[in-house]
Amino acid sequence: MDDVVELGCDHMVYLSERARKEFNVTFRIVILGASYGSLLSTKLLMAGHDVTLVCLPEEAELINSAGTIVRIILKGEGEPRLIRSGEQPGRLDARTPDDVEPGEYDLVGLAMQEPQFRAPPVWKLMNRIAGAEKPCLSIMNMPPLAYLRRIPGLDTESLRHCYTEPRVWDEFNPDCVTLCSPDPQAFRPPEESLNFLHVGLPTNFKAATFASGAHNAILDRLAEDIASVRLDGLDVPVKLRVHDSLFVPFAKWSMLLTGNYRAITPEAPRSIKDAVHSDIELSREIYAWVDSVAARLGASPEDHVPFEKYARAAESLLKPSSAARAAFAGAPHIERVDKLVQAVGRTFGLENAAVDRTVDIVDARLEANRTA
Numbered sequence: 576m577d578d579v580v581e582l583g584c585d586h587m588v589y590l591s592e593r594a595r596k597e598f599n600v601t602f603r604i605v606i607l608g609a610s611y612g613s614l615l616s617t618k619l620l621m622a623g624h625d626v627t628l629v630c631l632p633e634e635a636e637l638i639n640s641a642g643t644i645v646r647i648i649l650k651g652e653g654e655p656r657l658i659r660s661g662e663q664p665g666r667l668d669a670r671t672p673d674d675v676e677p678g679e680y681d682l683v684g685l686a687m688q689e690p691q692f693r694a695p696p697v698w699k700l701m702n703r704i705a706g707a708e709k710p711c712l713s714i715m716n717m718p719p720l721a722y723l724r725r726i727p728g729l730d731t732e733s734l735r736h737c738y739t740e741p742r743v744w745d746e747f748n749p750d751c752v753t754l755c756s757p758d759p760q761a762f763r764p765p766e767e768s769l770n771f772l773h774v775g776l777p778t779n780f781k782a783a784t785f786a787s788g789a790h791n792a793i794l795d796r797l798a799e800d801i802a803s804v805r806l807d808g809l810d811v812p813v814k815l816r817v818h819d820s821l822f823v824p825f826a827k828w829s830m831l832l833t834g835n836y837r838a839i840t841p842e843a844p845r846s847i848k849d850a851v852h853s854d855i856e857l858s859r860e861i862y863a864w865v866d867s868v869a870a871r872l873g874a875s876p877e878d879h880v881p882f883e884k885y886a887r888a889a890e891s892l893l894k895p896s897s898a899a900r901a902a903f904a905g906a907p908h909i910e911r912v913d914k915l916v917q918a919v920g921r922t923f924g925l926e927n928a929a930v931d932r933t934v935d936i937v938d939a940r941l942e943a944n945r946t947a
Contacts, residue, residue: 601623601624601625601665602619602624602625602681602682602793602796602797603624603625603626603627603679603680603681603682604616604619604624604625604626604627604680604681604682604683604684604797605626605627605629605675605677605679605680605682605683605684606626606627606628606629606683606684606685606686607629607672607683607684607685607686607687607692607697607700608628608629608630608684608685608686608687608688608691609628609629609630609631609634609635609638609643609669609769609770610686610762610763610772611686611714611757611761611772612628612684612686612687612714613628613643613645613660613770613772614645614759614761614772614774614813615684615686615714615780615815616628616643616660616667616684617643617645617658617660617663617772618801618804618811618813618814618815619665619797619801620660620663620664620665620666620667621658621663621664621665621801621804621806621811622664622665622797622800622801622803622804623663623664623665623800624665624797624800625665625666625667626665626666626667626668627667627668627669627670627675627680628643628667628668628669628670629669629670629671629672629675629697629700630669630670630671631671632671633769634669634769634770635669635670635671636669637768637769637770638660638667638668638669638770639668639669641768641770642659642660642661642667642770643659643660643667643770643771643772644657644658644659644660644770644771644772645657645658645761645772645773645774646658646771646772646773646774647774647777647811647812647813648774648777649806649809649810649811649812650809650810650812651809652809656806658806671696672696672697672699672700673696673699673700675700675703676703677700677703677704677706677707677709678707678709680709681709681710681793682709682710682711682712682793682794682797683704683709683710683711683712684711684712684713684714685711685712685713685714685715685719686714686715687715688715688717688897688901688909688910689715689716689717689738689739689910689911690739690740690906690908690909690910692739692740692743693739693740693743698740698743701743701746701747702746704747705746705747705748706746708748708751709751710751710752710753710785710787710790710793710794711747711751711752711753712753712755712782712794713752713753713754713755714755714757714780715754715757715910716757716827716831716835716910716912717738717910717911717912717915718754718824718825718915719744719747719752719754720734720735720738720741720743720744721744721747721748721749721752722749722752722753722754724749725749725750725752725786725821726821726872726873727873729872729919729922730922733918733922734915734918734919736914736918737911737914737915737918738911739908749786750785750786750787751785751786751787751790752785753782753783753784753785753790753794754782754783754821754824755780755781755782755783755815755824756780756781756782756823756824756825756826756827757780757827758776758778758779758780758781758827759774759776759777759778759779759780759813760774760775760776760778760892761773761774761775761776762775762894762897774812774813775891775892775894776888776891776892777812777813778812778813778888779813779814779815779816780813780814780815780816781816781818781823781824781826782794782798782815782816782817782818782823782824783817783818783819783820783821783822783823783824784817784818784819784821791817794815794817795817797815798814798815798816798817801814801815802814802815818878820874820875820877820878821873822869822872822873822874822875822878823874823878825869825872825874825878826869826874826878826879826880828865828868828869828912828916829861829862829863829865829866829869829879829880829882829885830862830880830885831912831913832861832862832865832912832913832916832930832933833850833851833858833861833862833865833885834847834850834851834858834885834889834892834896835847835850835896835897835898835899836896836898836899836912836913836933836937837850837851837858837861837933838850838895838896838898838899839896839898839899839902839903839933839936839937839940840936841936841939841940843903844895844896844899844900844902844903845895845899846892846893846894846895847889847892847893847894847895847896848889848890848891848892848893851885851886851889851892852886852889852890855886857929858882858886859882859886860927860929861927861929861930862882862885863882864920864925864927864929864930865916865930866879867925868916868919868920868923868925871920871923871925872919898910898937902937902940902941902944903940905944905947906941906944907941907944907945908941909937909941911937913930913933913934913937914934914937914938916930917930917931917934
């Protein structure tokens with residue numbers, strides 16, 4: 576029995592890490608969301624694993640006929656590379672939610688915006704994923720409510736109002752869900768087709784561990800395989816880093832509330848750079864307050880990213896955040912990490928006037944969109 580291991584959540588027997596390496600076994604991963612999800616899928620394809628992207632019918636048709644393209648600059652180069660899925664050792668296909676059977680996959684990636692999960696076909700797929708008890712790696716900014724149930728002492732019932740549809744997460748076993756901080760900045764350029772993604776800031780995905788050792792073996796193997804990829808002998812940025820702390824992904828919260836949500840102003844969207852650097856001391860104050868909320872949850876100083884490092888990175892973020900773009904494009908709902916952090920802070924008696932002001936501005940913008 577040295578070559579098998581029983582997974583804690585779905586009780587299926589898989590080859591052990593040693594056996595998979597010996598026999599060069601390929602993992603099959605399904606990722607919900609073909610926009611930001613195509614960045615993770617490209618890294619997995621380059622590492623030799625197979626990926627299914629779940630998306631809209633027109634996206635699936637395009638991806639199945641032409642593949643995906645990720646534009647990224649390698650370290651030490653001045654011009655970006657175009658990395659095409661069809662040229663990688665792993666195999667890619669795309670399907671609509673109704674056509675996905677979770678039992679066929681080793682791992683599920685969640686890369687949609689939180690409001691999209693309430694769409695009936697996606698919600699039904701999520702119920703099938705929950706029933707199959709497959710390990711789920713979220714690369715959403717908004718942490719799945721099921722993941723927050725893994726945080727000791729956190730009253731998740733008081734946070735349900737922050738989600739567009741909290742019932743999506745009710746059937747999930749929290750032990751089968753983990754969170755990955757989506758630090759890399761990437762977007763679909765409006766002048767390009769739906770299968771094209773531009774990576775503006777090629778930082779790393781930082782994932783917390785699962786509760787199950789067997790699920791962590793999958794995560795560790797994927798991280799190792801991604802790290803070993805070379806393109807023309809050069810290292811390829813955007814790694815998957817696995818951390819023991821549940822709170823490492825929460826380091827993104829301070830960045831989101833300092834930059835991304837403050838890119839939404841009452842009048843118009845502004846760049847993340849302007850949101851951060853127009854009043855650097857206020858930005859520092861907000862950043863520190865959000866870090867203090869994560870610390871009350873249990874985060875250690877090592878889990879945080881220093882403000883100075885974030886402020887330097889923000890200097891290159893010359894476009895409005897995806898939240899700001901969506902809010903001013905008329906979206907009735909967006910991911911509300913701002914409201915979630917405000918609510919978590921209030922459970923500890925922590926409040927911040929600047930954060931409250933941001934939440935009020937976003938609330939007003941979205942309410943205007945819904946009224947319109």
